[in-house]
Structures are given as structure tokens and as C-alpha cells.
Amino acid sequence: MTFFREYEEDGIRQWADQIQNGDNRMIARAISCLESGDSRGEALLEELYPRTGRAFLVGLTGAPGAGKSTLTDRLITHLRGEGYRVGVLAVDPTSPFTGGAILGDRVRMGRHALDSGVFIRSMGSRGNLGGLARATREAARVLDAAGFEVIVIETVGVGQSEVEIMHLADTVALVLTPGSGDAVQVFKAGIMETADLFVVNKADREGAARLVRDIEEMLSLVKEEGDWIPPILRTEGKTGRGIDELWSGLQKHRQFLQESGQWEDQRRTHLRRELETIIEEAMRTHLLREMNTSAFQRDLDRMQIRQESPRRVARKWLDRLVGGNPEGGGT
Numbered sequence: 189m190t191f192f193r194e195y196e197e198d199g200i201r202q203w204a205d206q207i208q209n210g211d212n213r214m215i216a217r218a219i220s221c222l223e224s225g226d227s228r229g230e231a232l233l234e235e236l237y238p239r240t241g242r243a244f245l246v247g248l249t250g251a252p253g254a255g256k257s258t259l260t261d262r263l264i265t266h267l268r269g270e271g272y273r274v275g276v277l278a279v280d281p282t283s284p285f286t287g288g289a290i291l292g293d294r295v296r297m298g299r300h301a302l303d304s305g306v307f308i309r310s311m312g313s314r315g316n317l318g319g320l321a322r323a324t325r326e327a328a329r330v331l332d333a334a335g336f337e338v339i340v341i342e343t344v345g346v347g348q349s350e351v352e353i354m355h356l357a358d359t360v361a362l363v364l365t366p367g368s369g370d371a372v373q374v375f376k377a378g379i380m381e382t383a384d385l386f387v388v389n390k391a392d393r394e395g396a397a398r399l400v401r402d403i404e405e406m407l408s409l410v411k412e413e414g415d416w417i418p419p420i421l422r423t424e425g426k427t428g429r430g431i432d433e434l435w436s437g438l439q440k441h442r443q444f445l446q447e448s449g450q451w452e453d454q455r456r457t458h459l460r461r462e463l464e465t466i467i468e469e470a471m472r473t474h475l476l477r478e479m480n481t482s483a484f485q486r487d488l489d490r491m492q493i494r495q496e497s498p499r500r501v502a503r504k505w506l507d508r509l510v511g512g513n514p515e516g517g518g519t
């Protein structure tokens with residue numbers, strides 16, 4: 189037994205080393221394990237975790253068709269020119285496809301396929317949004333350990349799961365387009381507050397100046413003084429115009445976070461949220477399992493015939509499950 193366990197551990201360490209050396213095939217294999225919930229993925233992450241924390245995580249979000257992939261492609265070229273290695277996770281919660289099967293992204297970013305300094309991966313949800321956020325976070329860690337200095341996380345839409353995915357990023361850029369009316373939607377959904385940069389893409393189109401004004405106006409309603417003021421940048425994904433400004437805007441935000449001390453605070457908040465989610469999910473699974481037992485059913489019966497109150501039953505079960513009580517007081 190011990191022999192096999194040690195053999196397994198050696199294998200995991202070797203795998204982690206290959207990843208750290210930038211072996212893209214081993215990176216892809218790791219992400220597949222994490223997506224499918226393969227237990228080797230967890231062991232690998234244990235090995236990789238101390239080797240992470242250096243990458244700059246950039247979230248790029250916005251409605252489908254806003255031009256996120258086109259901009260990412262441009263950004264990759266720009267960053268490669270500056271010597272950075274770039275990882276991209278293109279997340280689409282509405283897509284059942286994973287592992288680079290999203291055709292549009294492949295077409296738009298495919299020219300980097302032969303560049304070993306670039307790693308691009310599409311991630312879909314297969315209907316499990318919580319799992320997608322976790323897999324994306326962990327995939328980003330694999331890329332981080334592999335030494336990609338910049339990791340772009342592209343996410344579709346403005347729903348709850350996207351907000352969760354955006355919480356992975358150090359800096360979030362929100363991509364909007366003229367004439368789409370998404371500025372108002374975004375404002376209503378409260379996404380405005382989470383964006384560190386606004387990108388008005390397709391600035392070649394009519395209505396770009398108007399959109400910039402609308403964003404400025406809405407921003408003046410939500411942003412507090414003394415804080416980071418999100419710049420509003422104009423880009424053209426098609427021509428690459430504005431990409432320099434986009435990168436310098438992203439860097440400025442990173443610098444702001446670091447100089448104000450918010451960089452570490454924010455990362456701590458993200459870790460706290462992650463831990464909370466993991467524990468919450470585990471406890472929920474545990475609880476659901478217990479609720480299927482006959483002991484639980486008997487308690488339900490007792491409640492139904494008014495023999496025991498829900499609070500009392502709950503207290504008993506909480507004691508059994510976590511050793512606490514619903515008031516959280518306890519002595």
C-alpha cells in the first residue's frame with residue numbers, strides 16, 4: 189500500500205513540476221481533471237498551491253458579442269510583444285462544451301495556438317454553475333503555477349454566476365458596446381460597482397461618445413470619492429486600436445491596488461469567500477445525506493404530530509452535525 193501511495197505522490201510531484209516548467213499538455217490534462225472532479229486534481233492542487241500567487245488575474249466580462257474574445261486576442265499579441273506569457277480562460281456558463289471546443293474562440297484566438305507562451309482554454313458549465321466557478325478558479329491556479337504572468341478570464345454575461353467568477357480577478361474590465369443598451373442593464377444589475385475599468389468596444393460604431401457619457405453619468409451616482417475612479421476606455425477589437433490604453437489601464441489599477449494596500453486585502457477577501465463556499469457546499473452535502481436517514485424521517489414525524497418543535501429538532505441535528513446550535517451562542 190505504502191509503496192503505491194508514495195509512487196502516486198511522486199507522480200503528482202512530477203506532474204506539478206512539468207506544469208511549473210510550462211508543459212502545456214500537462215496543464216491541459218490538469219484542468220480536465222479539475223473540471224471532471226477527478227481526485228488527482230485535488231492532490232495536484234495541493235502540490236501546486238505554494239507555487240501560486242504571482243499572476244495578475246484580469247477579468248474581462250460583458251454581453252455575448254461585445255468583443256471580449258477579439259480584445260483578448262489583441263491583448264495576447266500586445267502582451268507577447270512585451271515578453272509576457274499569457275493564459276486565457278474563456279468561460280461560458282451557457283455552453284456545455286469544454287476543453288477548447290468553443291468554435292468562435294478558437295477562430296478568434298487560434299493564431300496563438302502554436303505559441304507555447306500562450307495557453308487558451310474554453311470552459312463550459314455542463315449545467316453546474318457552482319462547479320464552473322470552482323473549476324475556473326482552480327484552472328487559474330494551474331496557469332499561475334505554470335508561470336503565466338497575466339491570466340485573462342473571459343466571462344459571458346452579467347448574471348450571478350458571472351459575478352462569482354469575476355470575484356477571482358484582481359482587476360475586472362467590463363466590455364460594453366454602442367447602441368446595445370447594456371449600459372442601463374448593467375447599472376440595474378449592480379454590475380457597475382464591480383467594474384474597475386469600462387471598455388467601450390466597437391468604438392468605430394455610432395453612439396460610442398454617447399455611451400461614454402452615459403457611463404460617466406451612472407458612475408457619478410455609484411462611486412465614492414477618494415476611491416479608484418474607473419477609467420472609460422475606447423477600443424476597436426477589429427483593428428486593435430486602444431489596446432495599449434487597455435493594458436496600461438489594467439496595469440494602473442494593479443498599481444493602485446498595490447500602493448493603497450488593497451491588493452492583499454482583496455486577495456484575502458477572495459480567499460475567505462472561497463473557503464466559505466467550500467465549507468458551505470460540504471456542509472450542505474453532508475446535511476442532505478443525513479436528511480435521507482430514517483432517524484431524520486422519525487424526527488419529521490415527531491414534528492408533524494407536534495411532539496417536538498422544529499427548533500428543538502434542529503438543535504439536536506446541529507449538535508450532531510457540527511456541534512453548534514441555531515442561535516450560534518452556546519456555551
Ligand SMILES: Nc1nc2c(ncn2[C@@H]2O[C@H](COP(=O)(O)OP(=O)(O)O)[C@@H](O)[C@H]2O)c(=O)[nH]1
Nearest residue numbers: 252253254255256257258389390391424425426
Ligand atoms: N465593428 C466592430 N466589430 C467588432 C469589434 N470588435 C469585435 N467585433 C466583432 O464582434 C463580433 C463578436 O466578437 P467576439 O470577440 O466573439 O465577442 P465576445 O462574445 O464578447 O467574445 C465579432 O464578429 C467581431 O469581429 C470592433 O471593434 N468593431
Ligand SMILES: [Mg+2]
Nearest residue numbers: 256257293342
Ligand atoms: Mg467570446
